Amino acid sequence: MIPELGHFALVLALxxxxxxxTVPVFGARRxxxxxxxxxxxxxxxxxxxxxLSFAALVACYVQSDFSxxxxxENSHSAMPLIYKITSAWGNHEGSMLLWVLILAxxxxxxAVFGGNLPDxxxxxxxxVQSWIAVAFDLFILLTSNPFLRIAEAPLxxxxxxxxxxxxxxxxxxxxxxxxxxxxxxxxxxxxxALIEGRxxxxxxxxxxxxxxxxxxxxxxxxAMGSYWAYYTLGWGGWWFWDPxxxxxxxxxxxxxxxxxxxLVTEKRNALKIWTxxxxxxxxSLSLVGxxxxxxxxxTSVHAFAxxxxxxxxxxxxxxxxxxxxxxxxxxxxxxxxxxxxFAPISREGALVLNNxxxxxxxxxxxxGTLYPLGLEVVTGEKISVGAPFFNWTFGPIFILLMIAVxxxxxxxxxxxxxxGVAQRLMxxxxxxxxxxxxxxxxxxxxxxxxxxAIGLALYLLAGAATELIERTGLLKVPVRTALARARGxxxxxxxxxFAHMGLAITLLGIIGETQWxxxxxxxxKPGQALSIRRYDFQFDGVTERQGPNYHEVAARFTIxxxxxxxxxxxxxxxxxxxxxxxxxxxxxxxxxFAQLYISLGETAPDGSIGVRIYxxxxxxxxxxxAMVMALGGVLSLSDRRLRIGAPMPARRKSAAMQPAx
Amino acid sequence: xxxxxxxxxxxxxALGVLAVAVALILSALKDSIVFFNSPxxxxxxHVAPGSRIRLxxxxxxxxxxxxxxxxxxxxxxxxxxxIAVAYQGILPDLFREGQGVVTEGVLDPSGTxxxxxxxxxxxxKYMPKEVADALKKSGHWKENEGTGPQARTQ
Numbered sequence: 183m184i185p186e187l188g189h190f191a192l193v194l195a196l197x198x199x200x201x202x203x204t205v206p207v208f209g210a211r212r213x214x215x216x217x218x219x220x221x222x223x224x225x226x227x228x229x230x231x232x233x234l235s236f237a238a239l240v241a242c243y244v245q246s247d248f249s250x251x252x253x254x255e256n257s258h259s260a261m262p263l264i265y266k267i268t269s270a271w272g273n274h275e276g277s278m279l280l281w282v283l284i285l286a287x288x289x290x291x292x293a294v295f296g297g298n299l300p301d302x303x304x305x306x307x308x309x310v311q312s313w314i315a316v317a318f319d320l321f322i323l324l325t326s327n328p329f330l331r332i333a334e335a336p337l338x339x340x341x342x343x344x345x346x347x348x349x350x351x352x353x354x355x356x357x358x359x360x361x362x363x364x365x366x367x368x369x370x371x372x373x374x375a376l377i378e379g380r381x382x383x384x385x386x387x388x389x390x391x392x393x394x395x396x397x398x399x400x401x402x403x404x405a406m407g408s409y410w411a412y413y414t415l416g417w418g419g420w421w422f423w424d425p426x427x428x429x430x431x432x433x434x435x436x437x438x439x440x441x442x443x444x445l446v447t448e449k450r451n452a453l454k455i456w457t458x459x460x461x462x463x464x465x466s467l468s469l470v471g472x473x474x475x476x477x478x479x480x481t482s483v484h485a486f487a488x489x490x491x492x493x494x495x496x497x498x499x500x501x502x503x504x505x506x507x508x509x510x511x512x513x514x515x516x517x518x519x520x521x522x523x524f525a526p527i528s529r530e531g532a533l534v535l536n537n538x539x540x541x542x543x544x545x546x547x548x549x550g551t552l553y554p555l556g557l558e559v560v561t562g563e564k565i566s567v568g569a570p571f572f573n574w575t576f577g578p579i580f581i582l583l584m585i586a587v588x589x590x591x592x593x594x595x596x597x598x599x600x601x602g603v604a605q606r607l608m609x610x611x612x613x614x615x616x617x618x619x620x621x622x623x624x625x626x627x628x629x630x631x632x633x634x635a636i637g638l639a640l641y642l643l644a645g646a647a648t649e650l651i652e653r654t655g656l657l658k659v660p661v662r663t664a665l666a667r668a669r670g671x672x673x674x675x676x677x678x679x680f681a682h683m684g685l686a687i688t689l690l691g692i693i694g695e696t697q698w699x700x701x702x703x704x705x706x707k708p709g710q711a712l713s714i715r716r717y718d719f720q721f722d723g724v725t726e727r728q729g730p731n732y733h734e735v736a737a738r739f740t741i742x743x744x745x746x747x748x749x750x751x752x753x754x755x756x757x758x759x760x761x762x763x764x765x766x767x768x769x770x771x772x773x774x775f776a777q778l779y780i781s782l783g784e785t786a787p788d789g790s791i792g793v794r795i796y797x798x799x800x801x802x803x804x805x806x807x808a809m810v811m812a813l814g815g816v817l818s819l820s821d822r823r824l825r826i827g828a829p830m831p832a833r834r835k836s837a838a839m840q841p842a843x
Numbered sequence: 844x845x846x847x848x849x850x851x852x853x854x855x856x857a858l859g860v861l862a863v864a865v866a867l868i869l870s871a872l873k874d875s876i877v878f879f880n881s882p883x884x885x886x887x888x889h890v891a892p893g894s895r896i897r898l899x900x901x902x903x904x905x906x907x908x909x910x911x912x913x914x915x916x917x918x919x920x921x922x923x924x925x926i927a928v929a930y931q932g933i934l935p936d937l938f939r940e941g942q943g944v945v946t947e948g949v950l951d952p953s954g955t956x957x958x959x960x961x962x963x964x965x966x967x968k969y970m971p972k973e974v975a976d977a978l979k980k981s982g983h984w985k986e987n988e989g990t991g992p993q994a995r996t997q
């Protein structure tokens with residue numbers, strides 16, 4: 183009964199989406215406010231029905247209803263409750279339903295919080311949003327129905343892929359989808375603007391919070407995915423330049439560029455056409471990511487099932503939306519009124535430079551990800567494009583970007599003073615120079631690049647703080663006055679500073695982990711100890727345990743630092759009989775910003791065991807930096823300016839204006 | 844600054860950054876990509892010793908020999924040809940005789956492939972696509988091969 187209910191709710195959601203995709207857009211053309219107002223109701227209705235459908239699916243998993251095929255394939259009655267719930271989206275069908283749920287959620291959010299949007303814009307935005315919903319609802323119902331029944335219900339399920347039996351599955355996909363799918367809203371805004379033929383500062387002011395929201399979630403989702411891969415795969419790596427990871431990085435880069443260019447459109451009414459293009463690009467890359475991950479073109483843990491029909495369906499959606507959006511763009515963009523040009527040395531100029539770097543960096547990632555696929559189709563030759571390629575292309579571009587970052591917020595709008603800004607950054611440069619010198623002194627030999635990389639990170643950190651220090655007058659006025667001023671600063675200034683500092687923190691983590699980390703791979707017998715960087719890892723022996731749906735062999739290590747006991751680590755191997763597979767549970771110990779990491783290899787007949795031991799200094803900063811970036815996003819979102827909206831008269835006029843066609 | 848000059852600065856800086864990106868991509872393409880080869884490819888294409896490649900195929904049954912200090916030797920086959928592989932380190936959890944594997948490294952002059960990484964497969968059901976294609980090409984593909992131990996236990 184429950185699965186049928188879920189299925190039926192999804193069909194109803196599709197019908198609501200069909201109404202929302204046509205009626206409001208038609209109403210907007212006819213300037214019929216009644217037809218336009220339908221969008222708000224259907225958007226909320228759609229969300230309720232998709233949510234009902236999703237709840238029904240989760241209920242099937244919680245009850246271990248193995249008469250439902252996806253439950254049978256991906257669940258097990260002995261799993262803990264949390265994994266029963268998360269396994270609802272630990273497979274292709276369920277994860278697509280989550281995708282659609284979030285799509286509907288964003289539509290409903292626009293309907294609820296978009297009270298200050300002009301009617302026509304709101305109707306068009308929700309209409310376009312619903313075109314996407316129709317496509318993906320159809321995709322689920324026609325090719326990936328999670329509610330299909332099996333005639334004779336099996337007694338036990340085939341269990342969830344053991345690698346996914348982790349808390350990460352509860353956090354990573356929802357966050358990532360909130361980011362990915364969040365860009366559907368900015369896409370809808372861009373298409374609506376093209377349909378209406380007008381973009382103004384008010385439009386940019388409405389787009390920015392949505393872009394910020396999506397960007398914040400995407401940042402957290404990527405960081406969470408990276409941490410999950412780091413502790414679960416047992417290789418100690420946190421980023422593999424795997425196409426699936428790149429699929430999330432591409433929209434992030436385009437989205438970051440969008441955040442910055444929308445600022446120029448909002449403040450200076452310029453770069454409009456470019457901002458629209460970025461909004462289209464960010465969501466297109468999200469779709470490309472969905473295609474790469476879900477179609478089975480790539481084989482990875484994310485490609486749950488490869489069914490050619492699904493791949494072709496997604497490819498069709500992809501072509502339709504990306505092709506359609508770009509065709510509309512080519513047709514309509516020229517009629518948008520161009521904003522003024524501006525001086526190269528200005529805040530606007532700096533933001534353009536930021537966009538150039540981000541888009542180029544994004545292009546290198548797109549190229550590196552798609553080139554092997556294209557080459558295989560054309561020549562049949564199989565290649566792998568890995569870290570060396572990206573380090574050599576993405577790396578230099580990002581270094582140039584990071585040198586420029588502190589200048590941006592310090593330059594004035596319209597006409598900036600480059601020399602003046604350089605003088606204001608003297609403090610940051612001095613800190614960087616000290617950092618370079620100290621690193622040189624401590625390191626002695628070693629790669630020359632390392633001290634400069636540390637210098638760059640410190641310069642970026644101090645540079646981002648410079649604006650805050652100047653504006654609060656810290657170091658010049660009494661602390662209490664500075665604090666009062668700090669409270670008075672616009673939240674967006676704090677947001678910018680935090681986002682940029684987060685970048686610096688992540689950079690520090692990356693340098694520390696890659697340059698100063700230590701690794702040992704060896705075989706140890708019980709009682710033997712291995713040591714790296716003054717840490718001794720003594721192998722005490724193995725214990726066997728029985729988990730709910732797995733058998734576990736855990737190895738106990740006693741850790742001493744310079745002879746003092748600091749703790750016990752227990753990496754383990756789990757065997758899941760239902761799937762006949764093993765997983766590797768690495769043990770982690772956080773010491774300040776550093777981590778110790780142990781993962782197990784094979785056990786030899788004589789009782790010795792293969793282990794990988796890593797010492798990773800500053801590694802925690804990589805993810806901490808991402809969280810600081812996301813905090814910057816949240817702070818910017820809470821800025822008063824974004825909540826209050828554009829001046830009223832302009833909006834009334836725009837709402838009453840005749841269609842631009 | 845005139846309008847014309849402003850536009851010129853904008854366009855030339857855009858082209859400048861673009862040129863840097865293209866130059867970087869082209870130079871990286873020259874020496875940082877790795878070609879995938881099956882054992883038959885290695886034999887037929889006369890892959891030069893010392894050049895970095897990926898070698899993929901099935902781990903030949905009964906070929907895995909473990910030495911001291913985590914050294915291991917095994918043979919990778921696609922049915923038609925077989926290449927000996929030497930590796931030192933921890934093998935991925937899903938490394939098994941008769942299963943698909945992808946290794947990366949260089950061929951030494953004696954014809955042994957010195958692998959510095961053996962790639963982990965993420966899922967027991969998944970045969971690396973390159974390996975599946977190579978097996979199909981050499982005519983040694985069996986339909987149930989990609990389904991791995993799970994199909995066998997049931």
